[in-house]
Amino acid sequence: DIQMTQSPSTLSASVGDRVTITCRASQSVGFWLAWYQQKPGKAPNLLIYKASTLEGGVPSRFSGSGSGTEFTLTISSLQPDDFATYYCQQYNSYVWTFGQGTKVEIK
């Protein structure tokens, strides 16, 4: 199975900060990576797919980059609504896996 490792596990930031979350795959997944945002008690919400394609309706302050084994999710200017947990997911193989999550907290 392909293992997905996110860093950091927790991130403390302030409104307006630029935030970067990293997701590393144990083997190449090409561009087949998605990012999700999850708020407490809610289902995850798709932000980005195919590593860098923004899902419709997602604010442009979110962006994704990377390929192969290393990917990043960047929030250009953190907003109050962005405090949440973020997950990456690879879908390169027939077996899909999520990262362990990165919690973005208020500093």
Added chain:
Amino acid sequence: QITLKESGPTLVKPTQTLTLTCSFSGFSLSTSGVGVGWIRQPPGKALEWLARIYWDDDKRYSPSLKSRLTIIKDTSKNQVVLTMTNMDPVDTATYYCAHNRRGFFDLWGQGTLVTVSS
């Protein structure tokens, strides 16, 4: 508008079989490229992909749970059913079904919390 909703028991006993139903609207599982998947999340923990089924009845399972899982679709009822055998307290989690677009999940149900306890 695509919607999905999970249903099933909220409490199961250890060793029992869990059956969850995902009822959806706004799309057809007979349309090429469309799939439905199941994902779970233990309280306070990360998401875990369980299984998925595609329009052509192609099915895939998490290797660690493959022996316990079965996923089927009923296209006429717009439903996908997941069964998990031999439930254990560690299987306590919120179970989500989600619409799958060739690998990623673009729309999710609200989730259903299943507790495994005697």
